[in-house]
Amino acid sequence: MLNADFILLYVDSPSASARFYADLIGSAPLEESPTFAMAALPSGIMLGLWSRHTVEPAATAGAGGAEIAMTVADAAAVDALHLDWQARGLAILQAPTDLDFGRTFVALDPDGHRLRVFAPGQG
Template identity: 40%
Template sequence: MTASIVTIVYVNDAPASARFYGDLLDMSPSFETPGYIAFDLGPGADLALWSGQFENLSSAVPRTSEICLAVGGGPGRLDELFEEWKAKGVTILRAPSDAGFGRTFLAADPDGNRIRVAPQD
Protein backbone atom coordinates (compact mmCIF):
# COMPACT_ATOMS: atom_id res chain seq x y z
CA MET A 1 0.00 0.00 0.00
CA THR A 2 1.27 3.46 -0.86
CA ALA A 3 0.31 6.09 1.68
CA SER A 4 1.29 9.50 2.92
CA ILE A 5 1.27 10.68 6.49
CA VAL A 6 -0.19 14.16 6.99
CA THR A 7 0.16 15.60 10.46
CA ILE A 8 -2.60 18.17 10.97
CA VAL A 9 -2.11 20.90 13.56
CA TYR A 10 -5.15 22.99 14.54
CA VAL A 11 -4.35 26.69 14.68
CA ASN A 12 -6.24 29.98 15.06
CA ASP A 13 -4.70 31.67 12.02
CA ALA A 14 -3.32 29.40 9.28
CA PRO A 15 -1.39 32.13 7.40
CA ALA A 16 0.26 33.41 10.61
CA SER A 17 1.11 29.86 11.68
CA ALA A 18 2.51 29.13 8.21
CA ARG A 19 4.86 32.10 8.58
CA PHE A 20 5.94 30.78 12.00
CA TYR A 21 6.57 27.22 10.78
CA GLY A 22 8.06 28.38 7.48
CA ASP A 23 10.62 30.43 9.41
CA LEU A 24 11.46 27.55 11.78
CA LEU A 25 11.69 24.95 9.02
CA ASP A 26 13.25 27.32 6.47
CA MET A 27 10.73 26.30 3.80
CA SER A 28 7.68 27.54 1.93
CA PRO A 29 4.26 25.90 1.90
CA SER A 30 3.54 23.37 -0.84
CA PHE A 31 -0.24 23.95 -0.73
CA GLU A 32 -2.24 26.98 0.43
CA THR A 33 -5.87 27.92 0.93
CA PRO A 34 -7.04 30.60 3.39
CA GLY A 35 -7.64 28.08 6.19
CA TYR A 36 -5.44 25.11 5.27
CA ILE A 37 -1.73 25.33 4.51
CA ALA A 38 0.61 22.37 4.05
CA PHE A 39 4.38 21.86 3.97
CA ASP A 40 5.92 18.97 2.05
CA LEU A 41 8.43 17.47 4.49
CA GLY A 42 9.71 14.81 2.11
CA PRO A 43 8.47 11.60 0.54
CA GLY A 44 5.23 10.59 2.21
CA ALA A 45 5.20 13.24 4.95
CA ASP A 46 3.37 16.57 5.19
CA LEU A 47 2.67 19.07 7.94
CA ALA A 48 -0.70 20.81 7.58
CA LEU A 49 -1.98 23.84 9.50
CA TRP A 50 -5.77 24.01 9.67
CA SER A 51 -7.80 26.91 11.05
CA GLY A 52 -11.54 27.32 11.41
CA GLN A 53 -12.13 23.90 12.96
CA PHE A 54 -12.24 25.13 16.54
CA GLU A 55 -12.95 28.67 17.68
CA ASN A 56 -10.40 30.51 19.80
CA LEU A 57 -7.88 27.80 20.50
CA SER A 58 -6.15 28.59 23.76
CA SER A 59 -2.47 27.98 24.42
CA ALA A 60 -3.48 27.34 28.06
CA VAL A 61 -5.20 24.06 27.13
CA PRO A 62 -2.93 21.07 27.86
CA ARG A 63 -1.62 19.40 24.69
CA THR A 64 -1.34 15.61 24.58
CA SER A 65 0.70 15.27 21.39
CA GLU A 66 3.80 16.79 19.84
CA ILE A 67 5.26 17.49 16.45
CA CYS A 68 8.78 16.05 16.51
CA LEU A 69 11.46 17.63 14.37
CA ALA A 70 14.33 15.14 14.05
CA VAL A 71 17.58 16.93 13.25
CA GLY A 72 20.97 15.62 12.23
CA GLY A 73 24.32 17.02 13.29
CA GLY A 74 24.52 15.67 16.81
CA PRO A 75 23.92 17.31 20.19
CA GLY A 76 25.87 20.43 19.22
CA ARG A 77 23.53 21.15 16.30
CA LEU A 78 20.51 20.67 18.55
CA ASP A 79 21.92 23.18 21.06
CA GLU A 80 22.60 25.66 18.21
CA LEU A 81 19.02 25.28 16.98
CA PHE A 82 17.76 25.88 20.52
CA GLU A 83 19.70 29.17 20.68
CA GLU A 84 18.42 30.21 17.21
CA TRP A 85 14.81 29.54 18.17
CA LYS A 86 15.20 31.31 21.51
CA ALA A 87 16.65 34.36 19.71
CA LYS A 88 13.59 34.36 17.40
CA GLY A 89 11.31 34.56 20.44
CA VAL A 90 9.93 31.02 20.17
CA THR A 91 8.27 29.90 23.40
CA ILE A 92 10.53 27.34 25.06
CA LEU A 93 8.80 24.84 27.32
CA ARG A 94 11.86 22.76 28.23
CA ALA A 95 15.52 23.63 27.67
CA PRO A 96 17.88 21.09 26.09
CA SER A 97 18.40 17.98 28.19
CA ASP A 98 19.49 14.41 27.65
CA ALA A 99 16.77 11.77 27.30
CA GLY A 100 16.90 8.05 26.57
CA PHE A 101 16.91 8.76 22.83
CA GLY A 102 19.43 11.63 22.96
CA ARG A 103 19.51 15.38 23.43
CA THR A 104 16.15 17.13 23.10
CA PHE A 105 14.24 20.34 23.80
CA LEU A 106 10.58 21.30 23.73
CA ALA A 107 9.03 24.45 22.28
CA ALA A 108 5.51 25.67 21.50
CA ASP A 109 3.94 27.39 18.53
CA PRO A 110 1.76 30.52 19.06
CA ASP A 111 -1.31 28.32 19.65
CA GLY A 112 0.44 26.21 22.30
CA ASN A 113 1.05 23.16 20.10
CA ARG A 114 4.19 21.38 21.24
CA ILE A 115 7.26 21.04 19.03
CA ARG A 116 9.92 18.59 20.18
CA VAL A 117 13.37 18.79 18.65
CA ALA A 118 15.26 15.52 18.90
CA PRO A 119 18.17 13.76 17.20
CA GLN A 120 17.65 12.05 13.89
CA ASP A 121 17.80 8.26 14.20
Protein backbone atom coordinates in the same frame (compact mmCIF):
# COMPACT_ATOMS: atom_id res chain seq x y z
CA MET B 1 -0.56 -1.05 4.66
CA LEU B 2 -1.28 2.58 5.48
CA ASN B 3 1.43 5.20 5.11
CA ALA B 4 1.36 8.10 7.60
CA ASP B 5 2.63 10.94 5.43
CA PHE B 6 0.46 13.87 6.53
CA ILE B 7 0.21 15.73 9.84
CA LEU B 8 -2.78 17.99 10.50
CA LEU B 9 -2.67 20.64 13.20
CA TYR B 10 -5.73 22.66 14.16
CA VAL B 11 -4.61 26.29 14.44
CA ASP B 12 -6.13 29.66 15.20
CA SER B 13 -4.84 31.33 12.01
CA PRO B 14 -3.61 29.17 9.13
CA SER B 15 -1.83 32.14 7.48
CA ALA B 16 0.01 33.09 10.68
CA SER B 17 0.95 29.46 11.31
CA ALA B 18 2.08 29.07 7.68
CA ARG B 19 4.41 32.08 8.09
CA PHE B 20 5.75 30.61 11.35
CA TYR B 21 6.50 27.20 9.82
CA ALA B 22 7.83 28.69 6.55
CA ASP B 23 10.38 30.66 8.57
CA LEU B 24 11.19 27.67 10.75
CA ILE B 25 11.69 25.11 7.96
CA GLY B 26 12.83 27.53 5.25
CA SER B 27 10.12 26.62 2.76
CA ALA B 28 7.06 28.50 1.56
CA PRO B 29 3.60 26.91 1.85
CA LEU B 30 2.53 24.77 -1.11
CA GLU B 31 -1.09 25.80 -0.63
CA GLU B 32 -2.76 28.55 1.39
CA SER B 33 -6.33 29.77 1.86
CA PRO B 34 -8.09 31.60 4.71
CA THR B 35 -8.97 28.26 6.37
CA PHE B 36 -6.09 25.95 5.41
CA ALA B 37 -2.39 25.96 4.58
CA MET B 38 -0.05 23.13 3.63
CA ALA B 39 3.73 22.81 3.62
CA ALA B 40 6.20 20.04 2.89
CA LEU B 41 8.56 19.25 5.76
CA PRO B 42 12.18 18.44 4.84
CA SER B 43 11.39 14.74 5.43
CA GLY B 44 8.69 14.84 2.74
CA ILE B 45 5.85 14.57 5.25
CA MET B 46 3.12 17.09 4.54
CA LEU B 47 2.03 19.51 7.27
CA GLY B 48 -1.56 20.72 7.08
CA LEU B 49 -2.63 23.75 9.14
CA TRP B 50 -6.42 23.78 9.38
CA SER B 51 -8.42 26.52 11.08
CA ARG B 52 -9.78 25.16 14.34
CA HIS B 53 -12.78 27.44 13.71
CA THR B 54 -13.79 25.79 10.43
CA VAL B 55 -12.56 22.17 10.63
CA GLU B 56 -15.30 19.60 10.04
CA PRO B 57 -16.27 17.79 12.09
CA ALA B 58 -15.54 20.39 14.74
CA ALA B 59 -12.34 19.90 16.72
CA THR B 60 -12.88 19.25 20.41
CA ALA B 61 -9.28 19.24 21.69
CA GLY B 62 -7.81 22.41 23.14
CA ALA B 63 -4.74 24.23 21.86
CA GLY B 64 -1.44 22.47 21.98
CA GLY B 65 -2.79 18.97 21.64
CA ALA B 66 0.04 17.68 19.42
CA GLU B 67 3.80 17.25 19.32
CA ILE B 68 6.01 17.15 16.24
CA ALA B 69 9.37 15.48 16.86
CA MET B 70 12.37 16.24 14.64
CA THR B 71 15.74 14.52 14.73
CA VAL B 72 19.14 16.15 14.28
CA ALA B 73 22.60 14.66 13.90
CA ASP B 74 24.01 15.10 17.40
CA ALA B 75 23.81 16.87 20.77
CA ALA B 76 25.67 19.92 19.42
CA ALA B 77 22.99 20.34 16.75
CA VAL B 78 20.28 20.19 19.45
CA ASP B 79 22.00 22.96 21.40
CA ALA B 80 22.61 25.10 18.29
CA LEU B 81 19.00 24.82 17.13
CA HIS B 82 17.79 25.66 20.64
CA LEU B 83 19.83 28.89 20.57
CA ASP B 84 18.51 29.72 17.09
CA TRP B 85 14.87 29.16 18.03
CA GLN B 86 15.29 31.04 21.29
CA ALA B 87 16.73 34.00 19.31
CA ARG B 88 13.69 33.83 16.99
CA GLY B 89 11.46 34.28 20.03
CA LEU B 90 9.94 30.80 20.23
CA ALA B 91 8.66 29.89 23.68
CA ILE B 92 10.91 27.17 25.11
CA LEU B 93 9.01 24.64 27.20
CA GLN B 94 12.05 22.46 27.98
CA ALA B 95 15.66 23.63 27.74
CA PRO B 96 18.18 21.20 26.24
CA THR B 97 18.51 18.16 28.47
CA ASP B 98 19.72 14.58 28.27
CA LEU B 99 16.97 11.97 28.60
CA ASP B 100 17.03 8.20 28.18
CA PHE B 101 16.40 8.48 24.41
CA GLY B 102 18.90 11.28 23.72
CA ARG B 103 19.51 15.01 24.00
CA THR B 104 16.35 17.04 23.49
CA PHE B 105 14.54 20.36 23.89
CA VAL B 106 10.92 21.40 23.36
CA ALA B 107 9.60 24.67 21.94
CA LEU B 108 6.04 25.79 21.24
CA ASP B 109 4.47 26.98 18.01
CA PRO B 110 2.04 29.95 18.10
CA ASP B 111 -0.89 27.59 18.88
CA GLY B 112 0.88 25.78 21.73
CA HIS B 113 1.78 22.61 19.79
CA ARG B 114 5.04 21.10 21.01
CA LEU B 115 8.06 21.06 18.70
CA ARG B 116 10.56 18.52 20.04
CA VAL B 117 14.10 18.42 18.67
CA PHE B 118 16.31 15.50 19.64
CA ALA B 119 19.48 13.61 18.81
CA PRO B 120 18.76 9.88 19.31
CA GLY B 121 21.06 7.84 21.49
CA GLN B 122 22.95 10.81 22.88
CA GLY B 123 21.48 10.71 26.40
